Amino acid sequence: MLSLTSWPVAALHEAELASRTYMRVGGRVRWLLEPATPAELALAWTTARERGFTPRILGGGCNLIIEDGLLEGVVIATDRLKRCFRPTLGGADIDPNEDEARVAPAEPGSDPRLIAWSGVTLQNLVQTTTALGLSGFECLAGVPGQLGGGIAMNAGGRYGEMWDSVELVRVLEPDGSIRDLPRAECTPRYRNGGLGERVVLGAVLRLKPSTPAEVRERAKQYLIEKRNVQPVTEWSAGCVFKNPDPAKSNGSSAGKLVELCGLKGRTRGDAIVSPLHGNFVINRGAATAADVLALIEEVRTTVAEKTGVVLENEVKVWRAG
Template sequence: MRVGGQAELLLEPTSPEEFQQAYKTCLERGIAPYILGGGANLLVADGVLPGVVIGTERLRRLFRPGAGGESEEESLAQMPGEFDMALPSGSMVQDDPARDPRLVVWAGCTLPALLRAARDLGYSGLEGLVGVPGSLGGGVAMNAGGRWGDMWDVVESVRVLDADGEFKDVARADCTPTYRNGGLGEEWVVGAVLKFEPKPRLLIQEAMSDYLRTKNKVQPVTEWSAGCIYKNPPAEDADGRSAGELVEQSGAKELSCGDAAVSERHGNFIVNRGKARAADVFELMQTVRTHVLDATGVELEYEVKRWMGDTGEMGAGASRPT
């Protein structure tokens, strides 16, 4: 969105162990930190956000099991430990259908980098996430996806930091991800083991290009946004209409607040035309929601996460000075 203020304190761990250390240090001091991925689905208050933000941007690594010479089980089990970097970005690898089609991915690996790596290896399953920004951690937490598939379609297990800051491995069978919710609650993604289907690279690329073309036609991909603002309501509550259709039908597509405006291209996107503040975006989100409720009787739920600091306000005046 390119709105919002600064973190009072920002920690950027470079390994799972540092992530754990940062998180435990916060817990010991009675601080519940914010966990930041790519920030692609976030609205952060203007001014200074009090407290600690732990950003995963430097936890970018991605591994193939067994690439370091150890047995596959060992390398999967030691996810936060030392591995050989298996896949430099842009590397050319041969399709090999016999290869174990799994990847071990740390939380901060970007979704575009992950999709490129999977394509280059001939691993199919995440093509539907083409054009979705953000990180593996955010994607798993939000169960990012759309009409062509969701993040959790390929998750075999997730390594999390639990409420006490201990590493815990959670198998797919023990999780209940739902629409735009990985269902992990207050557990933070350190990394995940992803399992793909082997497929020729060309077919994977073709699917990605098709999906991207379709998305580019209907979404404001070149403007500053946070993706879809509202979740699509259950079909039975809205006669099968999507959140974007409800916004359009309620006449709210013309609305704006300061430099924040409902996208002309897609009713479920709010774009920053240049100098919008978080407070403008949030006000517009609330106004559009009220419009939709009045016009259609459907109460939209926010998909975008909101970090408002201590006071629950989006304006700069709400933040505690440092």
């Protein structure tokens, strides 16, 4: 029997998870571990593995639906890994001496890189890079979530994606060893960072020198465009489905197929297919994970019957039990 204080990092027993996701559905997990540094994350992971668990990693919970009920095992949350700083003169260490890590103003011609731990939010990175006049992250304006989740999912859109700005990622291998993977050794794809079971501890980001005014203007435009077509302020898990191969869908995106099948506005309990964008399912306040997942299956089945296209999940689903 494990005691409540037996983990080497901050731990919560039977922690509630819904409030840690953007969709606000889901049950509890037997153990929630909350490391505060990359070293603590590695320790939490190896300790959980030694105890026979395969930990799941929770970032911002923005592309995730967690089932109702109790998830057995361990979830490791990256919320507390929030440091973001510029490389020191000596190099780009992801876990440097405390005193050396600062986000100092960028001088003309200075190193256009940033180092971030996995729990830094994507919006924090958009704001930080904008203030420094460094370009590359404005394509993620309005995309919620954290650096680790963004790298794992290769978050992005029509103006660029996460991995465009990654120079190196520090990962925890499934065996507990730590490795630095240069961009050239990685194969990110559409909404998939290609890291498999590896855990992102942090990354070195390489941006392009620009000016705060230029970056701010682009970020503002992208955000306006996004808000016009996506229900960004409502509780959702982002795009439910990946866009299908255009050759098979006659060029239609997943959202367009849902719309063509007349499914916008379809409800199940308090879950609804967004009237604004067919690829978003929204929790209107009291939806359960069961409502959301049943609605997603109804949409997938109807689209397959009517168009022959079987939509593949972009969202991750954590099953209870």
